Amino acid sequence: MSVTKDFLTQVHQLYQQLQKHDAQQTDRLLRYRSIEPESAHLLGMLIRAQQAQKILEIGTSAGYSTLWLVEAAQSTAGRVTTIELDLERSLQARAYARQLQLDAYINLLTEDALIFLQQCSEQYDFILLDAERDAYTQYWPYLMQILKTKGGLLVVDNVLSHASDVEEFMHLVQENMQFTSVTLPVGAGLLLVTAH
Structure with missing residues (x-):
């Protein structure tokens, strides 16, 4: 199942709307900071290529990237668990997913990602990490445990645009x-991590 024209039209409109909001904010934390469309498209392709079924997103925000993950998960009979600390943003993401009739494929959690990771006993085929970058080093020991060892893929956004923020994390991974x-020099820079 390929990406439909209707889906592309709707996510494009949503992206423009979120970008317009961000342009009016002076405080970084008030911005949605959505993943770039080319990165989102690549994530969908990776999920399809990997045939990932258990997908985790850390940092839902308003749910733009979530929609791409879920759209791809439909074709793999997969499901997306996404974690967001901000209740208002979680509700927004849920509303957008419902609007695109994708909410049946999402488990949207409003909680602290570190607590989730510490308590998580499941393994995931595909993990997108796109949250507050200063927490990544704390997340790493838990991400290693929950990333499927055979064919699991961790994707981290903003590794080129905010290289200094993720330097310590990148060092731990490498x-x-x-x-x-x-x-990969796609969008703001994507780091792809997999187990040997």
């Missing part, structure tokens, strides 16, 4: 010989 990683 020095761990259990994992291999590559940085």
